[in-house]
Amino acid sequence: MKLGVLKETKSNENRVSLSPNVVKSLISRGDIVSVEDGAGLGSSYSNEAYTLAGASIVSASEIYNNAEVILRINAPSDSEIEQLKAYTIWMSMLLHKSNPELIEKLAAKKVSAISLDAIPRISRAQSMDVLSSQANLAGYKAVILGANEMGKIFPLMMTAAGTITPSKVLIFGIGVAGLQAIATAKRLGSVVEATDVRPETKEQAESLGAKFIQVEGAAVQSEGGYAKEASADYLAKQKEAVNKSLFQADLVITTALVPGRKAPVLITEEQVKQMKFGAVIVDMAAEQGGNCELTESDKIVVKHGVKLVGITNLPGTLANVASELYAKNMATFLNHLSTADGFKWEMEEEITKGTVITKDGVILIN
């Protein structure tokens, strides 16, 4: 198949959907790969690296015109949709649940749209799961970012000039990102506490050395690895349980997402006011409205003496590895869906069924 790698056009996006390594592996299975000029620069992949791997460097329009499959990380913008030819296959994250208009536009263009963020979270799909691979990096980066913004250091240090107490880190949401955040914060020597609605995360948090803050009362069940929306009652109880830790925390990282919905508010302005002067909150849900009321998307602001970090595209700041992992996921996914001769469209197969959003203009999932 003719694969085209478009440059990302979203602001602050340094990633690219295929890395030279992965291009090489796809070419060896028989695909033809074109890469838009300069698409990999943000991820430290030069054009030469791609040509060395066997891809051709072309302009965007050439890709729109010739590629059978267009690979991307982010969904197409309206202007990009305009340029798509009918029956092109578009593969990227689409977040179809929150973007029904986007899907309709793609369908109208008779494009087959496949969403990578819709890959079901089952064991055998883990190697295609871009949400996991990217969230993992985001969890790491959230801690680094927090450490960089803090006026304190993480580890305990007993020095001639006095003892520096270890920073206290509080993590909301023990998913993929939260776990990696726990691990990273712990490594740097801080004292880590964490909380989640799903009770099975207690053991997981403890397996990485964090203290789990137990919320009294009924726990929230999860379905397919995702948390269901928590009840108001639960949120109130959670607040109570975490407040003690929250007001002592030097760094707070929130990762609580409920897919396709606005992020739950876990930290109110009232709570922020009572936090330590100089504390930092890294809100990983900033793009979906933030887990903290005061977070501003893509900004770092100080409110009530607390620094709120709302940077949205955390994996994008680790473009080099993030792209590599995304590309590997993409390649595994492609290998699952297609051969070099074309797509299999096995619509009964669980992963295919879950990810093909539109096919030749028909909306299959919404």
Add this chain to the structure above:
Amino acid sequence: MKLGVLKETKSNENRVSLSPNVVKSLISRGDIVSVEDGAGLGSSYSNEAYTLAGASIVSASEIYNNAEVILRINAPSDSEIEQLKAYTIWMSMLLHKSNPELIEKLAAKKVSAISLDAIPRISRAQSMDVLSSQANLAGYKAVILGANEMGKIFPLMMTAAGTITPSKVLIFGIGVAGLQAIATAKRLGSVVEATDVRPETKEQAESLGAKFIQVEGAAVQSEGGYAKEASADYLAKQKEAVNKSLFQADLVITTALVPGRKAPVLITEEQVKQMKFGAVIVDMAAEQGGNCELTESDKIVVKHGVKLVGITNLPGTLANVASELYAKNMATFLNHLSTADGFKWEMEEEITKGTVITKDGVILIN
């Protein structure tokens, strides 16, 4: 004594010379402390925290007029020198060796100037040694900064989307900052190599888990804990020995300083060109000209695909702890030099002798 804490006026300086904690301890020994309005804000110390500790919040001019001793982190600017009254005692870092004019101006004003960076590096002076306490924080921060600027992550990670190899970190100079940088980079899971002119640092680097890059040929002797300037021959040999590691490194941190002189150039443009595309250099000697030829002071630039981080005041970015440690050093130093009734001026005593640069207008050291 009447102590005055002036706000720092240097750009990018968030620290303050006394913290509320330390103010309290000085007041309990009998001193009177005034703090300039808002001096502590950058370090997350509010005016109220100071008043709670017993200090009065005043304007700068009041301090110039009334204080017997003025405490600061950075040396006074020309305009500030103008405001100093005769026989005031000024205590801050002065870097007198590289700033003879400053000293002359202070002497002309009949000010007694005491420099904290001149405290001799002897065991019993360690609790006053601001260079150590601040370099320690800087070493930590250099790694965090590097991690934040990198497109890769530090640790090895074997994931469903492929294996991320651990980052390679190379550290030049195994002084206080270098050691802490080793420890921090190691903690985050990277593979660390380090090099220094002083042979005794090999054991020290290894005691923290780094690999030491041995430079063939004669080693450079140190005097009083500081490295002597290395010979051209040595520098050439060093280049050869480290090149292999340098060209594979994902993050390079340079900490090599020779006090009072321009920093030695350890990485030339030629070398940068051969480094990994996407590598990062954090040049801690940026203020003294940089250990890398291409570093630009206080800027982050990308040259030949390598990101050069020239941020100068690293401890200043950890203002909260940095100020606390500086303040504790300062208090110990004050207790050593004076009582609440005044300075002892024991000019035969080693620490006093080394730090009193001008006394009542007479230049004692230059």
Add this chain to the structure above:
Amino acid sequence: MLEFINSNIQIIYLVILMIFVGVELIEKVPSVLHTPLMSGANAIHGVVIIGAIIIMGQAESMFATILGFISVILGTLNVVGGFVVTDRMLEMFKKKK
């Protein structure tokens, strides 16, 4: 009783000492050796064959001869089989750096 003890005092000392030795030898044996050790001990008590040989050697009646012969076979089985099995079990300890 006292008399009995006195006339057999040597044997009593011997038996007590032997019991001591037996107990001491086993006391700190690692659990991996339980089975081979049992097997080795099993072979050693095959020493009962000496009794069988004596009977056989002195046998005059048919009865004694047959029983003696069977005893010798059984005893030999115990001894030879015991040592060989033990040796096989211990084969895995052979390799030693």
Add this chain to the structure above:
Amino acid sequence: MLEFINSNIQIIYLVILMIFVGVELIEKVPSVLHTPLMSGANAIHGVVIIGAIIIMGQAESMFATILGFISVILGTLNVVGGFVVTDRMLEMFKKKK
């Protein structure tokens, strides 16, 4: 030689077994117990006092009486002093959680 062995076979078995027991007992002793164990063994060989008592008890000549008396004192010193010193050394093992 053979004759000697045969007439003393019991004693030889006894001695060999005793040596075995002695060796076995010590073999795995932790080094902290070296000194107390030495001291305890020291007290035990004070059993030589029984010889002294026999001499003393059977003494008729002045020579034997004096030597015997001295022997008894020396032997007692060995025995009593030995056990008491050992006990003192072992006091520190008393406390046990």
Add this chain to the structure above:
Amino acid sequence: MNTEILQLIYLVGSVSFMIGLKMLSKPDTARKGNLVAAFGMTVAIFGTIFLYEGIKVSNYGWIFGGLIIGSILGTLSAKKVKMTQMPEMVSLFNGMGGACAMLISAVEFTHLTHNYAIGDLPKGHLLIILLGLIIGSISFVGSLVAWGKLSGRVGDKTLKIQQIVNIGLLLLILGIACYTIMVGPPETTTYFYVIWGLSVLYGILFVMPIGGADMPVVISLLNSFTGVAAAMGGFLYDNKVMLVGGILVGSAGTLLTLVMCKAMNRSLTNVLIGNFGGGGNGESSTSESGGHVREINPGDTAILLKYANKVVIVPGYGLAVAQAQHVCHELEELLEKEGVGVKYAIHPVAGRMPGHMNVLLAESNVSYDKLVEMENINPEFATTDVVLVVGANDVVNPAAKTDPNSPIYGMPILDVENAKNIIVMKRSMKAGYAGIENELFYQPKTSMLFGDAKGTLTKLVAEIKAL
């Protein structure tokens, strides 16, 4: 003269037994110890044949005939037996020894009645003969039953009031024996055969109700019985080497029995009479899915590991839960010091987050070189002696390759089943994250080492150090 030399030979034999047994109790010297004991035995046997007073040269044929037949049978059966059937074999051989002692008693009884008038039989002799008879018979029959049970020829059968019957029977035997010795009634010969018969019966009833899993303990006990029976022979013939061999085995065997019980965390009484209904223990290791699971203890695992050339550790989520990373590293270092090559096989989704195992093992300072990715380690399993699966489950589940209906079908897994031995450390037979059964646990090459990973690894380290 001959007698004197024989005494010396017996001395040598006795000392060999002691030294042999001592060497047998240490892994390093065990094999040599067996040879030393065998040497002592050979010397004692041939010494007896050629030097014992009263051995008729005319009987040499019978003697050597018996020796040769026994040797051939013994060697063949010992060589042919499969490793897993060793305990049965030991039991069988032990029975032979018991039978031998029993027969000696029988013959000596006829000698006795031949030489003395009934009623005048020397009490000491009679006592010894009867003891040899009783103990030998129990040991003989009991061993046969134990052998039958282990080889599956005999099942667990229990009468309701088994224990009471047994105790009664034993008392009866002893009672008759006492009576016979003390009173010396005219029916002594009859009583002798009654005692014999009852002893045989007791041997059966004694072993019958004990569960299959406890057989090794019972065999050890019967072993020490045979030792005592042999010692009776020593008294009978005033033969030191029989005495030494018999008593050594009697005392060592008894202690060994206790030690084995302790290692199983049970008391001897519990083994002997606690197991009404039998086999309760043996059954618990058979899963609901019908497969049979083989358990292993830390001691045997230690020996497997120490004498392996190449070991691969497969860490999983259980390692993290148990926080066993530090002791796992300790084990690795220990094995490396012993010359065993150790690597970690890191499955990409082991644990609960990407890189979970990396974080843990880095924390405990495991060198990065030792961590091998799945694709690189999979071809290596074929040459691996032991795979130690520490708290992993789904990532080693062959269902991912074989069962298209499994939720993990299609997920690449670590091919641990290619290794020579697989030891799985987990707490129970419970499933992992995917919630599915793991066929690996039921494979013949797999042994389960149950318990919390940290505790079990700590024990393993201790066992290896003790080797």
Add this chain to the structure above:
Amino acid sequence: MNTEILQLIYLVGSVSFMIGLKMLSKPDTARKGNLVAAFGMTVAIFGTIFLYEGIKVSNYGWIFGGLIIGSILGTLSAKKVKMTQMPEMVSLFNGMGGACAMLISAVEFTHLTHNYAIGDLPKGHLLIILLGLIIGSISFVGSLVAWGKLSGRVGDKTLKIQQIVNIGLLLLILGIACYTIMVGPPETTTYFYVIWGLSVLYGILFVMPIGGADMPVVISLLNSFTGVAAAMGGFLYDNKVMLVGGILVGSAGTLLTLVMCKAMNRSLTNVLIGNFGGGGNGESSTSESGGHVREINPGDTAILLKYANKVVIVPGYGLAVAQAQHVCHELEELLEKEGVGVKYAIHPVAGRMPGHMNVLLAESNVSYDKLVEMENINPEFATTDVVLVVGANDVVNPAAKTDPNSPIYGMPILDVENAKNIIVMKRSMKAGYAGIENELFYQPKTSMLFGDAKGTLTKLVAEIKAL
């Protein structure tokens, strides 16, 4: 009848000795074992007094007099002696036993010459008597010399050709003894005294050249000598309890001597003849500054730690160099499990960078709660049983408080010298970063545990586990 009872009593005594010695070899039971042995001894002694045939009641006065005097002297001296002088005391008591055996031989010789004609003396008896005399004398005199050396009354003196003289002397003694026994010359009595005299001389020459540090080994050896001498008494009187006691101690003592040598990493020969010029070993532990350093071994350290209530670990740069943080944490956990409270005292400048110890200990997962700052831990040292200084030096150097000329004068330090015991682990007597001597190492409460910190800590852990 009496004799029969006495036999039984001796049997009880013998078994007590065996059991006592066995119990003495385990820390848990050692103290009771001593009592068991003492019980056996008491029974044997009083049994002999009252039941031995031939003891004259008229001599009871002498016997009890001797017993009472000996008991009082023995108890008093044993109770009064300081803990550190125990080995001297043991040596002295051992000498008494040797002297006793020697005197018995002397008396029995007169009996022998009294009962038989010179030249007709029974060879076996004479052999036993002479052996008892020789061994007893050597043990007696040797022990006295060892005692003198340990208590500082006797210095190390060596002739150049000491070893040759010694061997010659020993051969001479044995030669004369053989001659006397074999030939039975008329001057037998003279030869007897010559042998006695030479043995005494040999005892002196044998121990004299051996260095003070090796005395414990020598005492252990002399101890087993006395055991053999006592066994000679057993042969002489055909007395089983003397035989058992003597031979047990003889064999156990010999093995103990070897084990002690091994624990010191030396061979027995090396101890006995390797030390020409004497004390080479003892002197190395005396510093240039003239102070005397007390060494301790891991075994004794283990006992100190295990039976302590509160232990403080002071880590320093040496911990980092040795990379001993993991095993240090293991030790801490082990002690905590034994119920010992363990804390770390973190000096602000320990190591080579600020927070060096924090980084290391965090790496090995030491809980932050266990790390105590200098100001907070200093008051606690007074109630601390053992301070374990692991590779630290300057930060525990009292010169900082006492010596105004010291480069570290004025630096606050950890006041470890307030604790009850201080164990310093380092590789040598070399100085630390500041390059100055540390008086702490020479203080009486301080013991040095030399070696690489990682290796030594590993040994410590093993020893504590073995306790």
